Amino acid sequence: MAAAVAAATTAEDEARLLRLEEQAEHGGGGAWEYLCLARRLRARRPAHVLRVGLALLNNASARSGLASEQWTLYEQVAMAAMDCQRLDVAKDCIGVLSKQFPGSTRVARLEALLFEAKGEWSEAERAYALILENNPFDQIVHKRKIAIAKAQGDMSIVVDYLNKYLELFMADHDAWRELAETYVSLQMYKQAAFCYEELILAQPTIPLYHIAYAEVLYTMGGLENLQTAKKYYASTIQLTGGKNTRALFGVCLCTSAINQLTKGRNREEEGSELQSLAAEVLLKNYKQQAPSKVPLISSMLKNMKLS
Amino acid sequence: MAEELVLDTAIRDWVLIPLSVVMVLIGVLRYFVSKLMRSPATSPSPDPKLVKEGQVVIRARNLRTNAQFIPAKAFKARKVYYTNEENGLLHVPKEEAQKAQAAMFSDPNMAMDMMKKNLSMIVPQTLTFAWVNFFFSGFVAAKIPFPLTQRFRGMLQNGIDLSTVDVSYVSSRSWYFLNLFGLRGLFSLILGEENATDDAQKMMQMGGGFGFNPTMSLGAEKDSLDIIQHDWALPKMERHAEDVLKQLLKK
Structure with missing residues (x-):
């Protein structure tokens, strides 16, 4: 019942998101509401977010109206820009953020992400390793490292990293799912079956x-x-x-x-229709x-x- | 009853109002001091063992509640994996359990945090109490506009040992206490909802600081895993599926 209610509200929110998107794209206002909603729903609509968010950032009075919320906007726009391969925009946003928050882990993560977007894997890995030194339990960073291995196509390393990750965070079912899919792609079905059992246990x-x-x-x-x-x-x-x-x-x-x-010998299944x-x-x-x-x-x- | 006491207006100007103002200011000051003293970055690096144990408990609980959804063989393998006596995930050696308990109490970081919390609470309170006692003891500072029963005498006339004074008169020391405990609403207005310096809550935290013990929950989880019976739900679901399909065909 609760799940049904939750599903209904998300559907409602998504409809609202699309409506706001339409409105914001055509200069009808509501840009900030749209971006907030997109962030809350974790909707991945980079092209729209980039366009709306960038317009908001370039408008100095609107930006200062957001006060400290503008940094969140910078982060959101940077992510969207990387999704769209607008690396110049992403770089500018991250530059502003790192000037505002020197030494922040969150900004460091963005910088590493930018390396990833450029395809500079070894640089990105070094950046992530640096973050992990200070904070060895950063789940996002661990996952990014797995993503790098996956982007390079080295599945055995992916499996290796995922197993190490799951040894520590064994209740993370998204990681189990990723591991299951990886095992299937490697045709290691026995291991994949184990992962799916684990997923069924977590969400039956x-x-x-x-x-x-x-x-x-x-x-x-x-x-x-x-x-x-x-x-x-x-x-x-x-x-x-x-x-x-x-x-x-x-x-x-x-x-x-x-x-x-x-060969028809086993008749015990016959009862079932x-x-x-x-x-x-x-x-x-x-x-x-x-x-x-x-x-x-x-x-x-x-x-x-x-x- | 004794005749009406007349309170000097100077008492209002020099005792009642200053006392209230000082209490508010001290509350605000205390909030900022405790904010300064709070250790930076709430928990810099949690113990890897604690993180892992928490996750193990979640996973074991999943297994316990949803065991009927996986085949018997898979369940047995997992049960052994969690509960075997040599290196099962949920198995905690006896001496280690005791050690964990000891470590809990001797963890310097935790003790330090508590010290800081208590310090920011106790020191200003003692100081203000001493101050109030020194300057304002023995005053009748205010009068409540309605009569009260004798029971309130201890609360409202702390510091005046006269049984003939009407209970609706408030002594200065009692006024201090009333302020100390009654200003929470005002603080939540000034400092924002969650920032209110809530004495009562702090007291609670002090008592419950040692509450969570992952090693203990590991043991409890192991015991409950040991006793559950595996009853595969899938054959039942197969029959339900037949019903579902029959319904579909009828339409």
């Missing part, structure tokens, strides 16, 4: 984790894994109210794979939404002996 009602776990298990193969995978596809169906087509396909594929493995139900729903959905593909789907289901 998110269907995305269930289906990702099921997919990893299905990819690994083997009777036991396939049976487990089918169960997790089923839980995804339950959590999404049967709206997830991928999960429906998953149930069908798992069933046919299990049947192939057991999940697969035929899933096939029916699939067929119905295709009839409603993509009638031209119905022959394809029905022949596929026939091959799987599900209809």
Whole structure:
């Protein structure tokens, strides 16, 4: 219930964000409100933020009206500028900030980020190492270091860093998710499965984790894994109210794979009619939404002996 | 009842008002002094062990509450990982537990912080109390415009040992105490909501300073992990999924 309420308010906020964006872009005022809302929602709309924010910064009277809030604006604009590869703007903003707050960690982070944006990896790493010396538990900096490794394409180092990070901050599920995806990309499915289990433990009602776990298990193969995978596809169906087509396909594929493995010897699964139900729903959905593909789907289901 | 006491207006001008003004000024001064003395950068570098233990507890709690969502094999592996007696994450050796307790009390940083807090509270209070006592003791400083019962005598007539004086008269020392505890609202107006120098809250902090002990919560978490039964919820969810699909087909 609470989650539903939260979702509703975020949707409302997002609508408001877009409305304010429209208004601010066309000089209708509300620029500062838009930027505040974007910051609060952590919306990543760099091009708009850059345009609106820069206009506000260049307007001296508006800027001084913000008083001490203007530094936040500088930071926001710098980030947006880096996202848009407007490195000159970012550099100017960061220069102002570092003059205002010499020795600040937050500014140091921005400076390192600028190195990253320029692609000067070793410089960026040195800057991050310097921050970590003073504050070894800066989660953002740790994550940036992982991001650098990822940007350089060195996946084994990414895995290494992520594991070190998770050893310390083991309740950070975003990091678990990143690690899971990295393992999948490296085809290390056993490890990926562990990560997805961890994610399911942390947030058991998110269907995305269930289906990702099921997919990893299905990819690994083997009777036991396939049976487990089918169960997790089923839980995804339950959590999404049967709206997830991928999960429906998953149930069908798992069933046919299990049947192939057991060659019909294992009859204990017969009690369940999940697969035929899933096939029916699939067929119905295709009839409603993509009638031209119905022959394809029905022949596929026939091959799987599900209809 | 004794006849009305007439209070000299000089008492109002030289006792009542100066006392109140001084109390307010001292409160403001104390706020700035304690702000100066507060150690810079609230917690410069938390102990890595503490950080890690906090995270372990969160993760173990997740496992305990949501265990039914992962397969039995995965659950067993995790349970062993957390609770085995050699190097489980939640296992705390006996001597280490005691050491942690001892370290808690001997941590110089923490003691220093508390000292500073207390100093900024106690020193000005003693000084002002001594000052009030020296200059203003024995005055009847004000009169409350409504009658009160005898019970209030201790609160309002501190420093006057006369039982015949009507209770609605306030002695100067009591006026000091009333100011000391009653100015919180004014401070929150002057210094901003959260900046009010709240004596009562400080007292609370002093008592609860030693409250959180991660090693203890590690042990508690281990015990509760040890006793839970794993009951996989997925087969049940499979049946629910069938119902969901049947509903969809009916539409």
